[in-house]
Amino acid sequence: MITFLVAAILVILAFLGMPLFAVILALAMLGFIIGGIDLTVIASEIYRITESPLLVALPLFTFAGYLLGSSRAPRRLVNLTQALLGWMPGGLAIVAFVSCALFTAFTGASGVTIVALGPLLLPALSQAGYSKSYNLGLVTSSGSLGLLLPPSLPLIIYGIIAQQMGEGKVTIKALFLAGILPGVLMIVLLSVWSLWTIRNRPIPLTPFSGRRAMRALREAAWELPLPLVVLGGVYSGVLAVSEMAAVTALYVLVVEVFIHREIRFRSLAKIMRESMILVGGIILILASALALTNIIIDAEVPTRLFNLIQAHVTGKFMFLIYLNLFLLVLGALLDIFSAIVIMVPIILPVAASYGINPVHLGIIFLANMQIGYITPPVGMDLFIASYRFGQPVDTLYKASFPFMVVLFLAVLVITYWPWLSLVFLH
Amino acid sequence: MPERSDDGLPRPPEAPILRWLHRLEDGLLSLALVSMMAMAVLQILLRVLFHTGVVWGDEFVRVLVLWLGLLGAMSASRTDRHIRIDLVSRYLPDRLKAFASGLIQLATCLLCALAAWYSVRFVLMEYEFHDQAFAAVPAWICELIIPLGFAVIAIRYGVLSVNRFKIVLKKSS
Numbered sequence: 001m002i003t004f005l006v007a008a009i010l011v012i013l014a015f016l017g018m019p020l021f022a023v024i025l026a027l028a029m030l031g032f033i034i035g036g037i038d039l040t041v042i043a044s045e046i047y048r049i050t051e052s053p054l055l056v057a058l059p060l061f062t063f064a065g066y067l068l069g070s071s072r073a074p075r076r077l078v079n080l081t082q083a084l085l086g087w088m089p090g091g092l093a094i095v096a097f098v099s100c101a102l103f104t105a106f107t108g109a110s111g112v113t114i115v116a117l118g119p120l121l122l123p124a125l126s127q128a129g130y131s132k133s134y135n136l137g138l139v140t141s142s143g144s145l146g147l148l149l150p151p152s153l154p155l156i157i158y159g160i161i162a163q164q165m166g167e168g169k170v171t172i173k174a175l176f177l178a179g180i181l182p183g184v185l186m187i188v189l190l191s192v193w194s195l196w197t198i199r200n201r202p203i204p205l206t207p208f209s210g211r212r213a214m215r216a217l218r219e220a221a222w223e224l225p226l227p228l229v230v231l232g233g234v235y236s237g238v239l240a241v242s243e244m245a246a247v248t249a250l251y252v253l254v255v256e257v258f259i260h261r262e263i264r265f266r267s268l269a270k271i272m273r274e275s276m277i278l279v280g281g282i283i284l285i286l287a288s289a290l291a292l293t294n295i296i297i298d299a300e301v302p303t304r305l306f307n308l309i310q311a312h313v314t315g316k317f318m319f320l321i322y323l324n325l326f327l328l329v330l331g332a333l334l335d336i337f338s339a340i341v342i343m344v345p346i347i348l349p350v351a352a353s354y355g356i357n358p359v360h361l362g363i364i365f366l367a368n369m370q371i372g373y374i375t376p377p378v379g380m381d382l383f384i385a386s387y388r389f390g391q392p393v394d395t396l397y398k399a400s401f402p403f404m405v406v407l408f409l410a411v412l413v414i415t416y417w418p419w420l421s422l423v424f425l426h
Numbered sequence: 427m428p429e430r431s432d433d434g435l436p437r438p439p440e441a442p443i444l445r446w447l448h449r450l451e452d453g454l455l456s457l458a459l460v461s462m463m464a465m466a467v468l469q470i471l472l473r474v475l476f477h478t479g480v481v482w483g484d485e486f487v488r489v490l491v492l493w494l495g496l497l498g499a500m501s502a503s504r505t506d507r508h509i510r511i512d513l514v515s516r517y518l519p520d521r522l523k524a525f526a527s528g529l530i531q532l533a534t535c536l537l538c539a540l541a542a543w544y545s546v547r548f549v550l551m552e553y554e555f556h557d558q559a560f561a562a563v564p565a566w567i568c569e570l571i572i573p574l575g576f577a578v579i580a581i582r583y584g585v586l587s588v589n590r591f592k593i594v595l596k597k598s599s
Contacts, residue, residue, distance in 0.1 A: 017515045019508035022534045043548035050488040246466030280498020281509045
């Protein structure tokens with residue numbers, strides 16, 4: 001009874017805005033106290049963070065992303081995609097989707113995309129004749145587009161958790177491969193929908209210019225190898241993911257600080273601190289969740305949950321429907337990292353017993369969470385966009401709603417067509 | 427993520443000792459990040475070029491993840507920038523909101539103090555155990571950041587909470 005009361009109070013505190021790591025840590029401590037285990041175990045559970053070689057990628061990729069975001073790389077990226085894709089009908093919208101997706105894949109969907117690319121794309125879009133509501137919806141919902149593309153951090157975190165659960169199949173490499181087509185599907189569907197919305201609006205086309213393309217290519221020459229190096233390095237197996245992250249971080253550091261000279265040496269410390277604030281937040285949640293996960297598994301929560309669900313839900317198809325609904329609500333309430341570390345250990349075994357491939361589950365999970373970024377009431381990107389563009393949140397709800405519908409369609413395809421995620425794995 | 431100023435209030439100027447401590451903390455964080463990058467890249471170079479490597483290099487880098495995480499978390503606690511669900515507080519009236527966040531910060535402070543206390547005991551146990559982490563570095567030194575981190579976070583949330591309650595009291599008088 002007291003246990004239940006304390007847990008209920010903690011959940012209320014969580015909804016009132018208590019830092020999530022503290023809530024998770026408190027739940028874990030509660031579990032240990034009930035189990036009669038000395039609380040010194042908390043520290044040794046947290047020290048388990050040092051067991052995962054994959055986690056090294058987290059601070060390094062985040063730092064690289066923040067460096068890119070603080071340089072003029074976003075402008076070069078937009079220029080380049082515009083020079084290459086701008087001639088197509090609906091070109092600028094496609095440019096926006098592609099640049100946001102690429103940038104998010106590298107910066108890890110932490111709102112950096114909206115802050116760095118939004119102010120470049122917004123005026124360009126309205127100048128080209130797109131409506132205000134459309135533009136706001138686009139930049140808001142594109143803040144999390146690219147979440148499924150390598151080397152995105154949520155993919156890595158999912159892989160770490162799944163491996164901790166003993167799912168050896170779920171390598172980061174497999175996840176990176178699995179996310180490509182679903183990620184591309186989202187971009188394609190959004191582009192098709194954009195073309196349809198502007199069918200009655202005369203948006204002038206800009207002809208392709210070889211000269212302009214060459215110039216944009218030259219300007220971006222130093223950043224251009226990045227996606228290739230990351231993908232090539234990981235897929236060829238020459239480098240481990242954490243090594244890839246180290247190479248990327250060092251490369252970006254050298255390029256932006258010493259070659260482009262766009263980041264002054266003195267502001268480096270600030271960028272390091274800013275990026276590690278995000279990393280610290282994630283790692284503390286992850287560490288607390290490591291302790292909690294053991295309790296959850298010892299209490300056989302996944303087994304009980306499975307028995308409960310199996311009594312009511314028959315078949316994979318029905319299970320997936322409920323999973324989608326559940327994840328959409330979850331994504332609207334929790335940020336992606338907390339959602340992964342708390343829910344994956346519970347859902348993974350249940351989904352596995354319904355015959356769902358754990359790699360496919362990861363893609364389903366993240367695709368749903370991506371919608372959560374723009375779902376009211378707490379979708380993070382809504383607030384970042386509201387803050388960045390000085391628009392009321394209600395306006396952004398309305399503006400991003402159509403985009404949410406399109407993304408939901410993509411999520412349905414991703415969920416019920418496993419081939420899309422698994423084709424490269426066989 | 428953009429800087430969140432949850433109260434929108436001007437912050438009092440930092441005391442010199444605090445500024446000095448923050449600098450030390452930022453310096454340590456930068457040092458850890460740079461060492462991590464350097465060691466990881468060095469390992470690759472040694473492996474590819476000379477088929478060798480630093481025996482304790484990988485272990486060292488993984489311990490740095492923990493240090494970076496806790497240093498970053500300490501940094502986030504300076505201005506209460508930890509990841510949270512921000513659902514209810516948005517709809518509360520100002521006074522109640524300030525009171526609620528003061529209460530939550532106090533709870534966070536107490537919890538981290540508890541975690542710090544038990545981490546100290548853990549580190550002491552490890553100290554007596556003489557376990558080695560890598561090279562000749564004993565494990566307890568690597569673990570030291572856990573009690574230190576929680577203690578600093580507890581202190582910071584304590585200060586945040588006291589400041590918040592002061593505002594509530596000032597408004598009500």
